[in-house]
Amino acid sequence: MGWGRVIKSGIVGMLILIPMAYISFRFLNLTEGVTGGLILNIDEAISSIGTILGLGDAFIVELIAGILIGIALIFIFPIHWCIIYRPDDIGLLLAIILPWILTCVIASALFAHSPREAIHTSLSIGIGYSIILSVFYLIIAVAVPFGIGAAILDGVLIGLTDLPYLVAILTAVFEGCLVGTVFGAFIGSLRYKPKGIKKKKKKVKVKEQTMEPTEMFPREIVEEETVSTSSSDFCTNCGAKLTADDLFCTNCGAKR
Secondary structure, eight states: OOHHHHHHHHHHHHHHHHHHHHHHHHHSOHHHHHTTTSSOOHHHHHHHHHHHTTOSOHHHHHHHHHHHHHHHHHHHSOHHHHHHHOTTOHHHHHHHHHHHHHHHHHHHHHHOSSHHHHHHHHHHHHHHHHHHHHHHHHHHHHHSGGGHHHHHHHHHHHHHHSSOHHHHHHHHHHHHHHHHHHHHHHHHHHTOOOSSOOOOOOOOOOOOOOOOHHHHSHHHHHHHHHSOSSOOEEOTTTOOEEOTTOSBOTTTOOBO
């Protein structure tokens, strides 16, 4: 897989993660799991707020907010945080991992034709998001004077995950991406078709041999050749054995 195709698959995979994050937020109760049940029915609350403020269709408001919240939570909370701080909450772990698995599987099914290409596709998704989130942190750090913006981001992330912004973001992205890579590689192995290995059919040419009539029955010919043409004869009168040179019978004197 060339670099152009890797970049293309990475961009498409990054876009696929967006609806996957919404699925995790809307149907897997990601917000409730992260907050330990402190926040319930946040999707309905967002729809109600949008309707009250006159922001348009409640579903559109809930969809956009759900996508933003889902992506933010997936990028903030690493998998190891779920295992350490919520070891009994299988639903939270599934809500964090499933978007990455679905993203890598779909992207690998679209672009990868081998396990190696699937690994490249999955890793390109994580690398792409890590670059965007790191650049965002640098922009905040430069734009806000005295490093206040970066300090705020680090403080929020340390309060949530006990990790500064860059560490929390990069570990969350690459842990999820690596888990998804395993499933993506499996999809790539299903689509793997080795090239250059072709079964060659051996064409056996049957050489027709023409046999002379004398070669068809060699045994009979040999037997015929062994018969002497100058065989002995017998007397017609007394039956005595005669040779070819005898004009008269040597026994009875009769003429042959």
